[in-house]
Amino acid sequence: MLDDRITRLGQALQAEGFDAVALIPGPTLTYLTALRFHLMERPMIGLFSAKGAAHLVLPDFERSKADECPLMLHLHTYGEQDQERLPALRAAIKALSLERGRIGVEPLGMRFYESQLLREAAPEGQFRDASAVLSSLRVRKEEVEIAAMRRAVRIAEKALLETLPLVKIGMTERELASELMVQLLRAGSQGELPFEPIVAAGPNSALPHAVPSERPLQAGDLLLIDWGARWE
């Protein structure tokens, strides 16, 4: 499954004139490697070439986790000294001959820190928005992804049905949001929710992206709930 994704990514990169894509921890890196890493103060950069090679730059102490990746993944690790980071990234850039490459990034995911490191490691490289390539790849869902989405929806529905009988005049938006999160976890959602549920009543329900407040629910309020569960 992962090999197939890497192959399709390579083809899509070639078609759009990219030599590679550079990713930091987030949904796309997990999609390609099945590895779950968080953004940290230490850089972790995946480089995936149009020819189908996969390289990962990461701290030494995370190596055992990366070793579990079912993919043929070339690892470039670095130690605790800051100055070890750039050489590790340079080694990956060199292994992929990307010194003058057209390297795609996800503008809404890539951070300033890693993009500066990349520019230092490949000063003649060009860094461009590759989100169209990556979303064209990810938008066509595989069977296993559709099954996971169905399961997440069932969990979310169950959590809402368990929460609705608990809604009472006088409870705050935050209390209701907290109860909904408890029910999401009880119903089997994985711990890192896709987003904190929005619970907004009365005038707050007109706010987009409202954050649950200390306002108590009142009779006649319109109650808006926007929520989701995580499964894989």
Next chain:
Amino acid sequence: MLDDRITRLGQALQAEGFDAVALIPGPTLTYLTALRFHLMERPMIGLFSAKGAAHLVLPDFERSKADECPLMLHLHTYGEQDQERLPALRAAIKALSLERGRIGVEPLGMRFYESQLLREAAPEGQFRDASAVLSSLRVRKEEVEIAAMRRAVRIAEKALLETLPLVKIGMTERELASELMVQLLRAGSQGELPFEPIVAAGPNSALPHAVPSERPLQAGDLLLIDWGARWE
């Protein structure tokens, strides 16, 4: 309180030769404005000058939330057309005379997308790491922050004490992590936990940043729990 933070930020920026700092949603922007925004696909950029002025570039539809900011905040909003974003940012850059400015960023917070927009809006600007300035500001905690940290610790302690009696041989790391999250919410933690609790037993307890797995707890396991609550 916020005015005082903005004043101290201005002094620290001046001392380090910055004309301003550019921030996107995250803890530092919330620290300076008391506004809670999430990272979205639409840019939101706060510009804080060494002279103490505060400007915020944001989507039209988030204006009512920004209007609640107790700070004197100059708003530059844009509509739903992509091409409206750059002019709104240019207006903020111009209002602060930052066209050739030394602008600080948080390398671990700023995204590629907003940094490219900033470079377009101030092509002769210089963008540098300002994390030392910002952390020197935030490291000295005010009374109100210390009180919030104490409350978060009490919530975290209560949640652990409620969870420990529920630990049983045969339950999975993920089930235990889920139960701990439920107890954190019941004990009063705000919904967005500082991080997903780490629950790692046996060999997994040797992994830094382990993600709770489906491995059942076994007799003789060393059990590692790393968790926290959120309060303000």
